[in-house]
Amino acid sequence: xxxxxxxxxxxxxxxxxxxxxxxxxxxxxxxxxxxxxxxxxxxxxxxxxxxxxxxxxxxxxxxxxxxxxxxxxxxxxxxxxxxxxxxxxxxxxxxxxxxxxxxxxxxxxxxxxxxxxxxxxxxxxxxxxxxxxxxxxxxxxxxxxxxxxxxxxxxxxxxxxxxxxxxxxxxxxxxxxxxx
Amino acid sequence: xxxxxxxxxxxxxxxxxxxxxxxxxxxxxxxxxxxxxxxxxxxxxxxxxxxxxxxxxxxxxxxxxxxxxxxxxxxxxxxxxxxxxxxxxxxxxxxxxxxxxxxxxxxxxxxxxxxxxxxxxxxxxxxxxxxxxxxxxxxxxxxxxxxxxxxxxxxxxxxxxxxxxxxxxxxxxxxxxxxxxxxxxxxxxxxxxxxxxxxxxxxxxxxxxxxxxxxxxxxxxxxxxxxxxxxxxxxxxxxxxxxxxxxxxxxxxxx
Numbered sequence: 001x002x003x004x005x006x007x008x009x010x011x012x013x014x015x016x017x018x019x020x021x022x023x024x025x026x027x028x029x030x031x032x033x034x035x036x037x038x039x040x041x042x043x044x045x046x047x048x049x050x051x052x053x054x055x056x057x058x059x060x061x062x063x064x065x066x067x068x069x070x071x072x073x074x075x076x077x078x079x080x081x082x083x084x085x086x087x088x089x090x091x092x093x094x095x096x097x098x099x100x101x102x103x104x105x106x107x108x109x110x111x112x113x114x115x116x117x118x119x120x121x122x123x124x125x126x127x128x129x130x131x132x133x134x135x136x137x138x139x140x141x142x143x144x145x146x147x148x149x150x151x152x153x154x155x156x157x158x159x160x161x162x163x164x165x166x167x168x169x170x171x172x173x174x175x176x177x178x179x180x
Numbered sequence: 181x182x183x184x185x186x187x188x189x190x191x192x193x194x195x196x197x198x199x200x201x202x203x204x205x206x207x208x209x210x211x212x213x214x215x216x217x218x219x220x221x222x223x224x225x226x227x228x229x230x231x232x233x234x235x236x237x238x239x240x241x242x243x244x245x246x247x248x249x250x251x252x253x254x255x256x257x258x259x260x261x262x263x264x265x266x267x268x269x270x271x272x273x274x275x276x277x278x279x280x281x282x283x284x285x286x287x288x289x290x291x292x293x294x295x296x297x298x299x300x301x302x303x304x305x306x307x308x309x310x311x312x313x314x315x316x317x318x319x320x321x322x323x324x325x326x327x328x329x330x331x332x333x334x335x336x337x338x339x340x341x342x343x344x345x346x347x348x349x350x351x352x353x354x355x356x357x358x359x360x361x362x363x364x365x366x367x368x369x370x371x372x373x374x375x376x377x378x379x380x381x382x383x384x385x386x387x388x389x390x391x392x393x394x395x396x397x398x399x400x401x402x403x404x405x406x407x408x409x410x411x412x413x414x415x416x417x418x419x420x421x422x423x424x425x426x427x428x429x430x431x432x433x434x435x
Contacts, residue, residue: 088318095322095325099325102329102332106332112328112332115332115335118335119331119335119341119344122335122338122341123341123342123344123345126338126341126342136338137338137341139336139337139338140335140336142336147333147336150329150332150333151329151333153325153326153329154326154329154330154333157322157323157325157326157329158326160322161319161322161323161326161418164315164318164319164322164415164419165319165418165419165427165428167311167315168306168312168315168316168319168419168420169306169309169310169311169312169315
């Protein structure tokens with residue numbers, strides 16, 4: 001046993017291993033000195049009391065019971081998104097209807113090919129106008145119904161694409177899911 | 181591609197044999213495709229394999245037609261089809277189709293993989309996951325509809341008309357990237373299923389690209405198979421945002 005009594009600073013350092021019982025196991029004389037010091041020092045005794053009470057408090061804590069829907073929620077979050085698959089399939093119908101309507105409106109594939117050839121003809125005219133050798137091409141007149149159908153098809157296709165991206169393996173969680 | 185070792189001595193040449201078989205199959209299928217010609221439902225056959233009949237220059241015709249075929253060896257290897265109603269068999273043209281279109285496809289696929297290796301890996305991993313292929317094909321189909329709708333809309337404007345070639349170019353690049361990833365995925369599939377020895381991933385991708393070429397020159401069904409692969413490639417590129425590891429995220433816009 002040391003003749004020099006333990007200083008408070010040293011006691012604070014050793015306090016944790018003393019509380020855990022490690023000090024008594026590894027160095028019994030030092031543990032006895034700690035006991036002596038604690039008996040005589042009110043400040044260190046208060047520290048010891050707090051340190052002792054923390055593990056007891058932690059042990060006293062009880063785990064909150066999991067909510068009943070936890071298992072179902074976990075399984076639904078890691079399992080295939082059936083709703084997403086269903087929605088991805090149901091969106092094919094309006095897309096097909098709109099595409100068929102647009103094709104019918106444009107007189108079928110001939111109309112589509114005339115639009116394609118018109119694009120490149122107008123682009124050539126535009127380039128000629130830019131270089132000062134031609135006139136500015138005129139924009140073809142278009143029915144509002146066709147424009148609405150095209151915008152609707154683009155919007156539905158974009159939404160459909162976003163669903164497919166979310167369904168894709170390894171996709172990032174949505175903003176809502178990330179917040180939750 | 182290093183999860184198997186060549187157990188059998190014959191497997192050492194497994195990849196060479198597979199690639200050789202795929203190349204021969206490509207030439208034979210191209211031969212049949214040329215003979216089938218442009219009949220419905222294969223209206224675009226000639227754009228892939230060319231015509232079985234050689235165009236001869238006439239005094240009044242374009243003399244440049246055969247400028248790049250001075251030897252004209254192919255003229256001596258045209259045979260009548262054994263099946264009535266089909267065009268002549270032109271093995272030289274089939275080989276030419278393989279060495280031009282096939283080599284072009286392989287080079288573009290390998291080039292995309294060399295330039296974007298980590299992106300290709302990310303895309304292939306997601307393609308190989310559960311439902312990955314179906315989602316890629318579905319997304320490709322939707323992308324075609326979206327692109328057509330957008331291009332038709334832009335056609336009725338003057339200001340944005342110049343954007344149309346850009347949209348087409350981006351779609352083409354995306355489809356090519358996707359086809360390169362699909363080629364690598366097919367190569368990896370061959371590696372697993374045939375238990376081939378470990379090999380450089382570009383060799384596996386080469387075999388995969390040859391499979392894609394073989395699909396494209398199947399008589400009658402080739403154009404549709406190629407369209408399906410291209411659509412799946414486009415969808416894969418879009419779904420994975422060109423193989424980005426972070427994918428699509430709008431978190432940065434939501435501050």
